[in-house]
Amino acid sequence: MHARKRAVKTQMSIRNTIGMSDNSDKNRVREAVNLVELINEFVPLKESGREWIGICPFHDDHKPSMHVVVHKQEAFYKCFSCGAYGDCFEFIIQYLKKDFVDALHFLAEREGIELTGNQSDEGLSSRGKMSRAMQWVSTLYVEAMHSTPEGKNALEQLHARGFTDESIEKFSIGIAPDGWTFLTDKLQNNKERIEVAIEAGLLRKNEEKNRTYDTFRHRIMFPIHDESNATIAFGGRRLREEDEPKYINSTETILFHKSKTLYGYNHANSSIREQKKVIVVEGYTDVIACHQAGITNVVATLGTSLTSNHADKLSRVCNEVILVFDGDNAGQLAADRAIEVFFRKNIDVHICVLPDGKDPADLASDVSKFNDCISNAVDALTFKFNRLNSSLQDETTIAGKSNLIDSFLNEMARLGVEHLDSSRKPFIYERIASILHVPIEEVSKELRSRRPTQSKPNKSQEVLEESPALAASIPRARQLAEHEFLAVLLFNPTESSAALREAKAIISVSDFLDPSSVAIADYILPKLQAGTLFTMNDLIEGIDAKSENIATTLYFVGQRISGTYNSVSLALQMTRNALSNSIEKQAINDEIKNVKNESNSEEKTRAAQRAIENIRRQQTAKRSS
Numbered sequence: 001m002h003a004r005k006r007a008v009k010t011q012m013s014i015r016n017t018i019g020m021s022d023n024s025d026k027n028r029v030r031e032a033v034n035l036v037e038l039i040n041e042f043v044p045l046k047e048s049g050r051e052w053i054g055i056c057p058f059h060d061d062h063k064p065s066m067h068v069v070v071h072k073q074e075a076f077y078k079c080f081s082c083g084a085y086g087d088c089f090e091f092i093i094q095y096l097k098k099d100f101v102d103a104l105h106f107l108a109e110r111e112g113i114e115l116t117g118n119q120s121d122e123g124l125s126s127r128g129k130m131s132r133a134m135q136w137v138s139t140l141y142v143e144a145m146h147s148t149p150e151g152k153n154a155l156e157q158l159h160a161r162g163f164t165d166e167s168i169e170k171f172s173i174g175i176a177p178d179g180w181t182f183l184t185d186k187l188q189n190n191k192e193r194i195e196v197a198i199e200a201g202l203l204r205k206n207e208e209k210n211r212t213y214d215t216f217r218h219r220i221m222f223p224i225h226d227e228s229n230a231t232i233a234f235g236g237r238r239l240r241e242e243d244e245p246k247y248i249n250s251t252e253t254i255l256f257h258k259s260k261t262l263y264g265y266n267h268a269n270s271s272i273r274e275q276k277k278v279i280v281v282e283g284y285t286d287v288i289a290c291h292q293a294g295i296t297n298v299v300a301t302l303g304t305s306l307t308s309n310h311a312d313k314l315s316r317v318c319n320e321v322i323l324v325f326d327g328d329n330a331g332q333l334a335a336d337r338a339i340e341v342f343f344r345k346n347i348d349v350h351i352c353v354l355p356d357g358k359d360p361a362d363l364a365s366d367v368s369k370f371n372d373c374i375s376n377a378v379d380a381l382t383f384k385f386n387r388l389n390s391s392l393q394d395e396t397t398i399a400g401k402s403n404l405i406d407s408f409l410n411e412m413a414r415l416g417v418e419h420l421d422s423s424r425k426p427f428i429y430e431r432i433a434s435i436l437h438v439p440i441e442e443v444s445k446e447l448r449s450r451r452p453t454q455s456k457p458n459k460s461q462e463v464l465e466e467s468p469a470l471a472a473s474i475p476r477a478r479q480l481a482e483h484e485f486l487a488v489l490l491f492n493p494t495e496s497s498a499a500l501r502e503a504k505a506i507i508s509v510s511d512f513l514d515p516s517s518v519a520i521a522d523y524i525l526p527k528l529q530a531g532t533l534f535t536m537n538d539l540i541e542g543i544d545a546k547s548e549n550i551a552t553t554l555y556f557v558g559q560r561i562s563g564t565y566n567s568v569s570l571a572l573q574m575t576r577n578a579l580s581n582s583i584e585k586q587a588i589n590d591e592i593k594n595v596k597n598e599s600n601s602e603e604k605t606r607a608a609q610r611a612i613e614n615i616r617r618q619q620t621a622k623r624s625s
């Protein structure tokens, strides 16, 4: 107990001295929790060098794959086998299958911390400031709903579509009035708050005229909340039919990542957990109509198909997902994507295709009809099998049939049927066998022979090799050089920051090509250069999920490299040189490619001259820096 109190104190004082503490409930609780002690209560941990290791509870682990880092101000865990990672909240959310709010209360109680429910302005992080701005704007939009002519019009439209005042209030629907400066005017030239509003995507800047204007104008505003009920973004629907586009969504910010967010989850969450079932629809108004009709386990994706982040989140709180689509082709494609995402999760996926172009909002008014549709939803694989069956029936030639079967089997193999757990695999083999009229052994043999070269899915490796389209255009050596340099920065921000500033090293985000490197660099470089520090947990909250996973892996890479050179600054210098060389090599290759691509011989000579000049210039620049 005493040791724990001491550890807590050290963690907090480090945070305070580097001025990064904010007073939100979340941060106070996170600072108080000793992560090793917390995890050790559920999973025995052993000390190993700088870290603690244990058997990962999130996959079928035999030798300890989970590493827990509590070093300097860091406190996070990472599994090298299944890729699970996070802070104390994430651990409780995953291990005890709680949602964020419950995890917060659970840990606050454990640490004897009284939750205040709000944040003080003093020392508020940039997330805190943005969050506060979002909340303030949401209130303004709701007020405008009841005090402007546009609001009156919006209310009439919503009532005409059957929405009650109660629903409008529950979902905090508001209005962005007509005009360019509704928010700008309210901000009364407060520079700092204007900056925050720009960052939050609420305002845009006209650089030429040096003026700001509102992003959302003359639109019905649907605030989007995170699971702790904080406003993190907006969706704006046009009020006049002639305005384009129909919907405008907030851009992604440090608070808002589309791939992680589900609209309505804050209202649906307890019902989802009670029923162990979630219904996923496609639009805001579908969610609201369903909730109004008393169907409360309904959420929507935000203009994306379901991602593996969504699937992770949902598989923690329920064991059945019903995806509702209207019957067009886009729906079928979205269904395919969703099947892929859910395939390896331990969760049943059902597909519900609505009849004759109806959307959920149309159907929700007749609850029994809606429920009929939902209960007729077929499981995702049956959905796929049915489609294969009907295409087989439509296909008259034997060659055509065999092509269909061939591509179906390829897809099954690609999805990884071979790696499914033993409770699901036989079922799927049986289904395939009965459709193709062949023995089960034959199916198993076929699928094995089509097995994708990459065997067992290894999440951390998978992530490092992902982003196929872009990654293909980035040489592997370049990606590696970027990652290794960032790794050292991530492992020891304090020393890296000092070393970078001392060396007056100029590194910019534009030095990076790999999308995840760009996301990480964009977050950490300004902080390192300014000497304001960050922890892995800060970073995790500020970037997209794929980059998070890479960043947590890179921490350990950075640890290894720093260990090899026995010095952070030397490790930094070496990885920085490797990156510079890689950048230079690529620049030369690009120039050569330009020359090669030129067919006209005069142009070719000129391109070659330009290339030589460019390469020289770069080398001079490098020598002088």
Ligand SMILES: [Zn+2]
Pocket (backbone or CB within 6 Å): 056, 057, 058, 059, 061, 065, 079, 080, 081, 082, 083, 084
């Ligand atoms: Zn694991």
